[in-house]
Amino acid sequence: MSQFETVIGLEVHLQLSTKTKIFCSCANQYGCPPNTNVCPVCLGLPGSLPVLNHQALLYGITAGLALNAQINPFIKFDRKNYYYPDLPKGYQISQYDYPVAKDGFLKIKSGGQEKRIGIKRAHLEEDAGKLVHDNMFGCSLVDYNRTGTPLIEIVTEPDLRSPQEAYDYLNTLKLTLQYLGVSDCDMEKGSLRCDANVSIRPIGQSALGTKTELKNMNSFRAVKMALEYEVRRHEQTITSGGKIFQETLLWNDEKAMTITMRSKEQAHDYRYFPDPDLVPFAIDQSVIEQVRKQLPELPQDKFLRFLSQYGLSEYDANMLVADRGIADFFEAAVKEYPHAKKIANWMAGPVLMELNDRKISINELKITPQGLVALIARVEEGLVSNLAGKDVLTAMLNGGKTADEIIKDKGLAQVSDDSALFEIIDEVIAQNPTVVEQIKSGKPQAAGFLVGQAMKKSGGRANPKKLNELITRRIADV
Amino acid sequence: MSISKEDVKYVAALARMDVPEDKLEGFTRNLGDIVHYVEQLQKLDVEHVKPTSHAVPVGNVFRQDVVKASLTHNQALSVAVEAKDGCFKVPLVIE
Amino acid sequence: MNLHSLTAHALMDLYKSGKASPKEAYEDVLNRIKAVEPKVKAYVRLVSQQPDYSGEFQIPIAVKDILCVKGEEITCASHILKGFHPPYDAGIIEKIKKSGGTILGIANMDEFAFGSSCESSCYGPSYNPWDLACVPGGSSGGSAAAVAALEATWALGSDTGGSIRQPASFCGIVGLKPTYGRVSRYGLIAFASSLDQVGPLTRDVRDCALLMNIISGYDERDSTSVNRPVPDYTKALVNDVKGLKIGIPKEAFADGLDAEVRRSLENAVDLLKKLGGVVHEVSLPHTPYAVATYYIVATAEASSNLARFDGVRYGLRARPAGLRKNALVDMYEETRAKGFGDEAKRRIMLGTYVLSSGYYDAYYLRAQKVRTLIKNDLDEVFKKCDVILTPTCPTVAFKVGEKISDPLSMYLSDIYTIPANLAGIPSISIPCGFSKSGLPIGLQLMGKAFDEEMLLRISYTYEQNTQWHLKKPNL
Structure with missing residues (x-):
């Protein structure tokens, strides 16, 4: 010392x-x-x-x-x-x-x-x-x-x-x-x-x-x-x-x-x-007094408000407040789609990553708060997976198209149709008899591996929740 | 207060003016006379007097934040003693 | 017709009646310059631009070497600015050009307006048209000499401590220092920013009013310019002083005033009384401190204003041989040593000294406070008087070389003119007699801030009842 x-x-x-x-x-x-x-x-x-x-x-x-x-x-x-x-x-x-x-x-x-x-x-x-x-x-x-x-x-x-x-x-x-x-x-x-x-x-x-x-x-x-x-x-x-x-x-x-x-x-x-x-x-x-009235909310006040008003974590609030443009974008998005934490996750994660990769500011980004929440909504509905959602975001930033247009163009919508999924699942079950045995002998967590395999075969388009459900049902039936 | 040769050297250096030795004495005497003359102000009691920087009281003179035409590059450099690469050229500055 | 000897208003009358043209007037004055300039040396150079003969007031004018005229060489009569051609016009040069003024030449002055004799000019002195062995006064000595020697119909000067009025007095013409802020300082190369003011030097009071009409007014490029309407100064030219209150400060007629100057002033006061003026004896107890105050304030500001003349951008650059400190500092020190004359150096050093660490309060701040006392004295007198009357100078023009080795005695010749600069008030000098040796004597009036009209009215009345302004020097 x-x-x-x-x-x-x-x-x-x-x-x-x-x-x-x-x-x-x-x-x-x-x-x-x-x-x-x-x-x-x-x-x-x-x-x-x-x-x-x-x-x-x-x-x-x-x-x-x-x-x-x-x-x-x-x-x-x-x-x-x-x-x-x-x-x-x-x-x-x-x-x-x-x-x-x-x-x-x-x-x-x-x-x-x-x-x-x-x-x-x-x-x-x-x-x-x-x-x-x-x-x-x-x-x-x-x-x-x-x-x-x-x-x-x-x-x-x-x-x-x-x-x-x-x-x-x-x-x-x-x-x-x-x-x-x-x-x-x-x-x-x-x-x-x-x-x-x-x-x-x-x-x-x-x-x-x-x-x-x-x-x-x-x-x-x-x-x-x-x-x-x-x-x-x-x-x-x-x-x-x-x-x-x-x-x-x-x-x-x-x-x-x-x-x-x-x-x-x-x-x-x-x-x-x-x-x-x-x-x-x-x-x-x-x-x-005139100038004082026009003062914007300062970062520390905004940070505290984000914690209390939106229930964000300190980490997320910090990330958002660190740039006034990002904080403003976030709040505009929340107005459109009242799931602050989900938006915060997207902003502090994939959106920030894109900004860093592209070395640009939020104002230069080719996406509006409305555009972003439209994408988040699709992910939340399960129309696209989280992973695919990130690809959609990248495509939106590259081309300026809407989330729906990109999902449609690239065929990224998740497959939730039972018969199509069973086709894949049966194949996976046939290829992994030892894993199936493990599940049957009381290790249900091993099903995760099969879900992963099936997801791979679907090209990432399968709905993971649905897959899990169907695999469990199939193995029980066998 | 009297003015010494050292004082003259000090202010000459501050004012970036070389004063050769043979002129130092004369300037010291001149400045000494003038400083002696202005000493008469010390006689006055000015403790409670406010200083005047501007004889005619004017305040709050602003310019609006609007761009106006500047000099052209050629006009700006036309006054230059020496120019190089669009800049005013000076002896090498050592930091 | 001797167009060069006429006043501007007389020329205007001839133009209107078609008896003379601006071109004839301009050329006649140029011929006069050719004839007498070798003796008077009023100009540092004639301008390169030819007039285009358009505009209302096409009057041949001399401009002091301190006002920026686009494209002309402007040097403040200093080696350090040799070769400097401003890329812009001063605010009042714009006004002169717009009014149709035909600029004849650039008039000589004391270097950076530091002096009362024109002897510190890097071009050598100008000479008094009434006696070529005498100085024309300064610092606007070239401007005054040009008007008196009929080498210009009127002229522009600048006045920091008397630099318009003192040479006007020495040369037997009219010189006005306007209220601080009345005339734009934009493009006036600064000596002491809080004291400097541009003003007219003319052959009579009517011309003074006419030139004031042209140059006065607000300029948004000068923060100290005052935004208030400009009256038509010729409306103030009323031949009547009845009931006007004229203050005579007892301090102004104390020891040190030349006997002939005193007599002329007393006669002038008597005449004004006869014409109905009411004379009061007043006191300005702090004016004896004015010169000391001025030499602190003015040199402090000057030391800073002249810092930009360093050889980096424009004007002179010395190329020192060998290396003393480092290339840059050597260049600075030699450029400024070679570029400035001795009087400029003295003032820069004095100004640097009074601002330097440890001396600021004792000198600069104290002088700014005494400045307040002097201003208060004047304000007090103006509560009961319309104007204050004094001599312009304690003496008539002195001999060339007489005071050059004694800077302090030179400074004291500004004793009557300095208070108006310190207080920012307007002040005029008009001819009021001649010495036995044939040299002109001047009378000074000081007025309330922005009351140039009162000065013009009293001056006009005095002029209408005297002949002094009509005398011309023999050259």
């Missing part, structure tokens, strides 16, 4: 899904060719001026409310001054002392325990451009398309006590913001980025140890690994009599280690001051 306690704080930057950038009318769009989505404002051309996107502020308030934070009745924007080629004005417009939201919390589940993670603040700011380094030609190239993309930076209190907790927090935060629809939280596209502060201290000590700042993690897994690495490094350094220096480290995914930044600013003196180009904003209580 370690003699140290780990203390972690996270800073998460999320790109907001507005239509335009935060301070200009350029499209907020990912993946355009370099420097094709820029204007004088986001290029920082001399004389250009910023004007705040109303939607960006509303999204900021939305996120703040979902994080149980206080919305500041008065907010302003400040300039954070530093030089970097991806920052076209030589300062970033951010919020210093009056952020949009402060003093909130997010409940997470970690190791079976529920825990509240304090949210220190959430503020709006503009994103920077992108730099590509060309070592061969000894130059760097700047693309300013991303410049001015609205960001919300969400800063936790140093409340996280392990890399696993940090990982769980990130997943909960991501899910919450996806539910709100304010960000797509896609780390691969860079719309979610996470920096971490980590320190350790002897158990029982209240003063914080020296922290290091970790950057350049491009997945939640990488955040966890970087933190694990760094915690180990801190422990080893301190127990061997060394000292941790406050510094910024870059995570190197290939080498699986943190590396000191070479070009570190000698001092961070950002010279924050109120941006005179932007006016202050008063946020009326009525606006806050």
